[in-house]
Amino acid sequence: MSSTPLASAAAPAFAPDVPGPIRRFLAVPTPAAWLAAVPAQVDRLLLDHANCEKKAASSALAMLYRYPDRPDLVYRMSRLAREELRHFEQVGAIIAARGIAWAHVPASRYAARLRAEVDADEPGRLRDTLICGAFIEARSCERFAALAPLLDAPLAKFYRGLLSAEARHFEQYLALARAAHGSGLDTRIGQFRDLEARLIVTRDEHFSFHSGPPVRRPA
Ligand SMILES: [Fe+2]
Ligand SMILES: [Fe+2]
Numbered sequence: 080m081s082s083t084p085l086a087s088a089a090a091p092a093f094a095p096d097v098p099g100p101i102r103r104f105l106a107v108p109t110p111a112a113w114l115a116a117v118p119a120q121v122d123r124l125l126l127d128h129a130n131c132e133k134k135a136a137s138s139a140l141a142m143l144y145r146y147p148d149r150p151d152l153v154y155r156m157s158r159l160a161r162e163e164l165r166h167f168e169q170v171g172a173i174i175a176a177r178g179i180a181w182a183h184v185p186a187s188r189y190a191a192r193l194r195a196e197v198d199a200d201e202p203g204r205l206r207d208t209l210i211c212g213a214f215i216e217a218r219s220c221e222r223f224a225a226l227a228p229l230l231d232a233p234l235a236k237f238y239r240g241l242l243s244a245e246a247r248h249f250e251q252y253l254a255l256a257r258a259a260h261g262s263g264l265d266t267r268i269g270q271f272r273d274l275e276a277r278l279i280v281t282r283d284e285h286f287s288f289h290s291g292p293p294v295r296r297p298a
Pocket of ligand 1: 132135162163166245
């Protein structure tokens with residue numbers, strides 16, 4: 080991490096509401112430079128968040144199709160997909176109530192880069208997909224907690240209300256990964272942890288829910 084430009088900058092601590100297991104799972108908290116960009120980007124953040132919930136649901140559905148022979152995984156992913164779609168509906172209602180125009184928000188590099196590291200072949204594909212799910216859920220929870228103090232009261236309440244669901248999703252992905260691949264899992268988690276942290280601290284062209292801090296524009 081020392082090679083990244085922001086890693087040596089004074090890093091903030093995890094927000095107080097971030098659950099202990101997530102603090103221990105993630106290598107770095109959200110950088111202050113990302114949080115500083117939030118107040119000017121709330122509409123965009125809501126639009127991107129709506130996309131993230133849709134993608135979380137469709138990723139869970141994809142697991143249903145790919146692993147029909149794993150009943151525990153199928154059951155958990157089915158429930159998770161429904162919950163993510165409920166989150167999508169909740170964010171959508173906030174977007175509508177605030178009169179925010181639905182607009183295209185470019186896909187974040189974050190999930191694409193994590194998924195690019197997923198093993199193409201089984202059993203590594205299942206192991207890595209579940210690890211990615213755990214990181215995405217853990218980071219979402221961490222960001223909700225970090226964001227909440229920067230938002231107006233109704234939005235802060237909304238994001239604090241989502242914390243426990245995303246923490247539970249993190250635990251479920253991790254438990255499924257351990258059940259599927261008990262041995263050697265921690266080495267692979269460590270590799271994804273390093274990549275995830277790099278994506279979170281390295282500046283990003285597009286600001287989004289899971290982006291790094293936005294690139295500095297010339298004044
Ligand atoms: Fe969600
Ligand atoms: Fe989730």
